[in-house]
Amino acid sequence: MSFGKTGMIKPIARTSSVTVTRMKMIAAWRFFIRSSTVEAAVSAAIMMTPLSYRSPKTEVRQSKIHGRGLFARADIDKGEIVAMKGGHIVDRETLRREITPRLGPVEIQIDDDLFIAPVTEEERESSMLYSNHSCDANIGMRGEITFVAMRDIRADEELTHDWATTDDDDYSLECKCGAPNCRKNLTGKDWQRPELQKRYAGYFSAYLARKIAMLAPGP
CATH class of the missing domain: 2.170.270.10 (SET domain)
Structure with missing residues (x-):
């Protein structure tokens, strides 16, 4: 709980454990997508680079x-x-x-x-x-x-x-x-x-x- 400007007590917004877990999953998925994109770009660059x-x-x-x-x-x-x-x-x-x-x-x-x-x-x-x-x-x-x-x-x-x-x-x-x-x-x-x-x-x-x-x- 916290006191507002009027002195009245108001509840503090809380994030549920389910929401936190979901946010972590979204962040992990976004990181995976970015990593996969980078990996694919690197692989493509390697494939295009001549061996000799x-x-x-x-x-x-x-x-x-x-x-x-x-x-x-x-x-x-x-x-x-x-x-x-x-x-x-x-x-x-x-x-x-x-x-x-x-x-x-x-x-x-x-x-x-x-x-x-x-x-x-x-x-x-x-x-x-x-x-x-x-x-x-x-x-x-x-x-x-x-x-x-x-x-x-x-x-x-x-x-x-x-x-x-x-x-x-x-x-x-x-x-x-x-x-x-x-x-x-x-x-x-x-x-x-x-x-x-x-x-x-x-x-x-x-x-x-x-x-x-x-x-x-x-x-």
Whole structure:
């Protein structure tokens, strides 16, 4: 009870426990709606963000080598980052059993038994770099996932890498890259070839660089 201006006693309005509970439920529901909206917006933004990075100086076009390829749309300086591969890290068995049959060749090898690749059809396009193989490649590796220009590259050149700089596998297949120095046959062990080790020195994937260093004769 309380005294009003006239001195008369008037009751204090009370909120029932039922009303309080209802207000809490409404507040919680409003928070849930806001949180769900934010979560949905974040999820949508993530889905729209490419898994891989391609330099704004590059674009995908039809290639004379194979299907679509990555091309320079502006001059690129030696050492400049061209692309970075994104995706999920998977082992060789998962790649061969679950991913390649559905998505095709979408991976980059990053260690003896590890690869980085998309795992769903929805992720495939955002993970692809579209850099074709060439025996006269102009981009090479820095680390495990970064491709850099091995020389100055002019606008409209196709950006290609030699699989010898990334792969350690047991495949053998015919090469049709069309380069003057085409090896005609590619294998997953080409990184072991002394002439390629010399040509691509400093541009092998980190795990292959370690292997090459271990094979080098001692002092």
